[in-house]
Amino acid sequence: MKRFIALGAAMGLAALIIGAAVAAARPDWLPAAIRSHLPLVAKLPETPPEEAGLYCKEHGVPEKFCTLCHEELNKTLKLCDEHGNIPEDICTQCHPDLEKKYNIGMCPKGHGLPKEFCFKCGKANSASATLPDDGWCVTHGKPEALCLECKSDPKSHDASGGGVKVCRQPLPTVKLGSAKLASQVGLQTAEVVEESHAHKLNANAETAYDANRYAEITPRVTGFLKEVRADLGKAVKQGDVLAVVDSADVSGVKAQYLTAQAAQELARATYNRIKMLSQSGAVPAKTELESLTALNQAKASMREAEQKLKNYGFDEPQLDRIIKENDTNSSLAIVAPLDGTVVVRHAVRGEPVQSTTPIFSIADTSRMWLWIDVYESDISVVKPDQKVTFSVSGNDFPASTGTLNWVGTEVNQQTRTTRVRAELSNPEGKLRANQFGQAEIQIGEEHKAVIVPKVAVQRKDGVDVVFLPQEEGGVYRPQRVVAKPTSRGEVLEVTWGLKPGQRVVTKGAFLLKTEIMKGAIGAGCCE
Incomplete structure (x- = not known):
């Protein structure tokens, strides 16, 4: 009996030892109820063994999904185009729950991908090597040829020990189910063309009279309008009479002028006579000095009266005529100061006017001003002498x-715009003051530019992308580009990434973009 008891105890102890060894080495052989009571070091994920299968400890993923150990799986497994062509079944970016489900070893840098499959760390799937490289530096968001960061330190962007350029991550090619599917979904293409182009800026604008070619006419004297000879729309030349004012001020100044002229002649004659007598000693020098003073006073009075008449618009011939004809007429002709057109008339015959009463406005409309409101964000590229189209x-x-001839020095506090001024040619007079419209300012020199339809350019991850149809039907290669807006809203200028003569997808380009955005809402529209 004791022998059986000892044998049973030995067998029980052996079973415990074997169970402990199994629990330590292969806990997945134990029932789930027992595994739940094991220490954490012996636990496996709660995934049933039939789902997880063998586990690749080297790469931290289930063996059946490890394309690093079994490259042939690249042809049979569905790959995630968006995240480095890793198997879709272990893409923790598209399916975050897979991390716990398969106990996947994650990237320590926080990229959210399996550690040994993180393309951001340079450990991309071997299937990515077959993708066409479009020359784009993903790390710095610019063409590799223009990436100064990569040129200054090329090794800093290589994966450790692998020689893989981390910043060069090609986009996956889009393959439709068949060549006929392209026409069924309505894909259309257009040729990339080269044409002369200049960058332009659009802004709201308003026309106005050229202040250097505009005049407001006032009578300069108080009186009554005796005649009105000009009307609205009349073309006038400089010196043409517009109206006649009857003013007592005019006759008074004329009389003052005539009196001063006579007094000046008398003072001059007196001075000349006394000067001769002084030279002969007949009169003292004091008398000569007094006569000279009287002459100078007469000249000053003459100049005062003369200047008043000039202020009224009288010229030298008219002043001579006043003296010659002894003219004290109260009429004053109001004349045009420049060539132009009468654009404002307030004058009415017989009405009283003051010296500051506006009676006419004349404008030369052959040239007009254009006031342009440029937004604060655009004003830095606007400069005088740039060409303007209105x-x-x-x-x-x-x-x-x-042409622009002035750029404002302040920003409007309400509209946040700066006013700039241009001078427009208007030989036929079709432009009118206070017209609103659109101004187009040429802010760059004309140059050869690669132009594509705007609808062909899609936006992905902050980068512009177009799709190039390949010789193989139903295949489209994504190409990242650098595009700029143009003054023609329906096209864009491509400064890098395309050449004239290539064809790009226009209508349906958005559908192709969904094919390289697996995991996003609306993805896979062409399947």
């Missing part, structure tokens, strides 16, 4: 052209 919506006549 168009008024709804008008059939061609746009007017001119």
Whole structure:
């Protein structure tokens, strides 16, 4: 009996030892109820063994998904195009729950991908090596050829020991189910063209009279309008009579002028006579000095009266005529100070006027000013002498052209715009003051530019992308590009990434973009 008891105890002890060894080495052989009571070091994820299968400890993923150990799986497994062509079944970016489900070893740098499959660390799947490289530096968001960071320190962007350029991450090629599917989903292409182009800036603008070619006419005297000879729209030349004012002030100044002229002649004659007598000693020198003083006073009075008449608009011939004809007429002709057109008339015959009463306005409309409101963010590229084109919506006549001649020095506090001024040619007079429209400022020199339809350029991860149809039907290669807006809203200028003659997908480009955005809402629209 004791022998059986000893044998049973020995067998029980052996079973415990074997169980402990199994629990330590292969806890997955134990039932789930027992595994739940094991220490953490012996635990495996709660995934059933039939789902997880063998585990690749070297790469931290289930063996059946490890394309690093079994490259042939790249042809049979569905790969995640968006995250380095790793198997979709272990893409923790698209499916975060897989980390716990398969006990996946994660990237220590926090990239959210399996450690040995993190393309951001340079450990991309071997299938990525077959993708076409479009020359884009993902790390710095610019073309590799223009990436100064990569040029200054090329080794800093290589994966450790692998020689893989981490910053060069090609986009996956889009393959439709068949070549016929392209026409079924409505894909269309267009040729990339090269044409002359200049960068332009659009802004709201308003026309105005050229202040250097505009005049407001006032009578300069108090009186009554005796005649009105000009009307609205009349073309006048400098010196043409617009109106006649009857003013007592005019006759008074004329009389003052005539009196001063006579007094000056008398003072001059007196001085000349006394000067001769003084030289002969007949009169003292004091008398000569007094006569000279009287002459100078007469000249001053003459100049005062003369200047008053000039202020009224009288010129030298008219002053001579006043003296010659002894003219004290009270009429004053109001004349045009420049060539132009009468654009304002307030004058009415017989009405009283003051010296500051506006009666006419004349403008030379052959040239006009254009006031342009440029947003604060754009003003830095606007400079004098840049070309300007102005168009008024709804008008059939061609746009007017001119040149910027002044850039404002302040920003409007309400609109956050700066006013700039241009001078426009208006030989036919079709432009009118206070017209609103759009100004187009040429802010760059004309140059050869690669142009594509705007609809062809898609935005992915902050980068512009186009799709190039390949010779193999139903295959489209994504190409990252650098694009700029143009003054023509329907096209863009591509400064890097495309050449003239290539074809790009226009209509349907958005559908192709969804094919390289697996895991996003709306992805896979072409499947």
